[in-house]
Amino acid sequence: MLSASRMETAYATCCLCDALCGLTVQHEDGKVVAVRGQPDDVFSRGYICPKGVALPDVMNDPDRVRRPLRRTKDGFVEVPWEQALDDIATRLGGAQDAGGKDAVAVYIGNPTAHSYSATLFAVPLVGVLGTRNVYSSNSLDSAPRQLVSYLMYGARTILPIPDLDRTDLLLVLGANPMVSNGSVMTAPDCRGRLRALRERGGRLIVVDPRRTETADVADQHVFIRPGADAFLLLGMLHTIFAEKLARPGRMRAHCDDLERVGALVGPYPAERVAGVTGIDADTLRGLARTFASAEKAACYGRMGTCAQELGSVVTWLIDLLHLVTGNFDREGGAMFPRPAVDLSAGAALLGQSGSYDRYRSRVAGLPEVNGELPVATLPDEIETPGPGQVRAMLLHAGNPVLSAPNGRRMERALSSLELLVAIDLYVNETTRLAHYILPPAFGLEHDHYGLIFHAVAVRNTTKYSRAVVPPPEDVREDWRILLELATRVLGRRGALGRFASNAMRAALGRLGARGVLDALLRVGPHGQRPGKRGLTLDALADIPQGIDLGPLEPRLPGVLRTRNKRIRAVPAALVADLARVARVLTEHEERIGRGQLSLIGRRHLLSNNSWMHNTKRLVRGRERCTLLIHPDDARAAGVADGGRVSIASRVGSVDAIAEISAAMMPGTVSLPHGFGHGLTGVSLRVASERPGVSVNDVTDDSRMDTLSGTSALNGVPVTVRARP
């Protein structure tokens, strides 16, 4: 009886992926007991996926780090926070005293973006460190999208999003929203929204080297060779101009140089690109006509179009497809959300609208993109001696040994650091190499606001969720850890440093993450104005199901941050990169001639990148880390279904079980990322039972979109052999 009376229910938001699903959380005595979908949530309306249900498994995981750890020769030992923070600050400062600012690197991992407070408080820490060696999962993910936005619209945060709920035609290129639940397109219950598209008579077309779960619910699926999207889009644009289907309408007035596009795509008629894409010329022209003639059409490209050698050009061509057909900033096309926190204004205020090629990486000479360098070159910066060599690194919510290409090389490089500090929940493949692990509060132990994800959402909504349960006694919220490190590092820099440190601690410490968010809401488009009571954090917190701010609306030209308030339709850097497109096309043709296999990735609904394999209810079922291979390729390599194969590339090889599948395009094989938990020193008991192998021991760190520094995690040339 007593225990029943203590059970309470709260609203919350899932922090795991972009979808921002509303949750109903049952908790008792400070412990979360059950998580369900929240039917009243204005955006997700009750939808939830199995990962959201499993959130408490991570929070309550016996393997979770709950006290600061220091590595000794006998393994990790617990240390008090103050001692850990002081020693870390001293050693970071020491590394910078000896080797300059760049001697300390920072790596910001994916979950950082899912915490508004960590996102906000990483900024002052990176600022205080003043290093050029800033890395993040962006260069394994969406850096091409952010770069193209900076080049065309004047800010990396101005992201065109498919108006999913109102379009008549959704052309999906290299995304699998049925599994990923949408990415750079916040759309809780993608499955239901795609069903609704078809129920209202709309069409769904998927272009992917694998017949994916999304292709399975589409009207049409077209196989494409990995990395050939630029050629497809050039061929489509060529057809649109050749057949006089271009209808830019009001976009003409909003763009500079749109009229140059026809000439740029001139060398790429459908016949020229058919062979290299694997799509016959008629089908290709058909796609162009279907897109151009639809009343409302949107093209959605994601990991498949970003994590490849031509990621930036492909992203640009997708935007051009919208502009040229007039499906831009218009209902049912690609549109700009209007979030309650105006990220672009905030970024502009901090001087962070974006940047490109202000400096280059020391060793490989790769351009800086929006203040970051490519993760793929981090090992170069650690291993190559000389001024500016990285000696120490802060790792926030990342697992580059499993997530970056050539993971074995990353592992070697990180092992050689003087100091590696991880802020993380687990002793995993990367953090086991750290000298310190600092444990953060997680999930429903802290509040939630979709700072970044409201800004890429298919509908304008806003929602703040309070923390549901207290964190374990000795963990701290990420933003506090980041602030502690920033102020301590600053405080070591003489009298002026101590003054600045005290000022920062007083200002940001007192305001806190919530205070900063409140201020951002107040100055945002729905905030307070003279004579008008607008949004405040307190007011929002009292509406836990969120506020619906309506469908996306046209925002040109106000949304732009270019000086003349016009879109740069053909930025010079992208036009220049067309020379590389021509070269890559020839390379692809040669590769096809040699019959070389291409490796791509895949995601699973129950996996989340590298770090949710330690929860029993998410690792159930069939082995997931298998190599999908087409029957013809299996036959040619003598590979049997269920047989062991070795997959080898320039950088390494792994063994896996083969799964013969006609869902693969011939010539293409697929292995998921985020596995490989069998390394010594990993403390993940559940994950270690079915460790799998890391595809990133095979992906090649030298293959990248050189414009944006984004790794070509897809389309890796490999050979597959049967193992005895």
Ligand SMILES: Nc1nc2c(c(=O)[nH]1)N[C@H]1C(S)=C(S)[C@@H](COP(=O)(O)OP(=O)(O)OC[C@H]3O[C@@H](n4cnc5c(=O)[nH]c(N)nc54)[C@H](O)[C@@H]3O)O[C@H]1N2
């Ligand atoms: N369940 C689950 N959800 C997730 C994640 C997860 O790990 N698990 N991760 C989250 C994260 S961090 C992200 S960034 C998103 C990613 O979200 P998505 O991009 O939707 O997810 P992917 O499964 O990577 O989809 C990429 C698709 O591109 C295809 N592809 C590969 N190469 C090419 C190519 O060259 N051209 C074309 N046209 N297609 C290609 C692949 O076959 C795959 O279907 O998902 C997020 N959501």
Ligand SMILES: Nc1nc2c(c(=O)[nH]1)N[C@H]1C(S)=C(S)[C@@H](COP(=O)(O)OP(=O)(O)OC[C@H]3O[C@@H](n4cnc5c(=O)[nH]c(N)nc54)[C@H](O)[C@@H]3O)O[C@H]1N2
């Ligand atoms: N081959 C291949 N490689 C890929 C991809 C692919 O499709 N194919 N996808 C790429 C993509 S899209 C991404 S985003 C990257 C992700 O790569 P990373 O960002 O490097 O790593 P994750 O696997 O997301 O691991 C996140 C880490 O953060 C920790 N963590 C979780 N929540 C919190 C928190 O609230 N606070 C803190 N401090 N830590 C937390 C977890 O324990 C885990 O160690 O992987 C990339 N790698």
Ligand code: SF4
């Ligand atoms: S779809 Fe994403 S946000 Fe929604 S419950 Fe699943 S993991 Fe959480």
Ligand SMILES: [Mo]
């Ligand atoms: Mo990602």
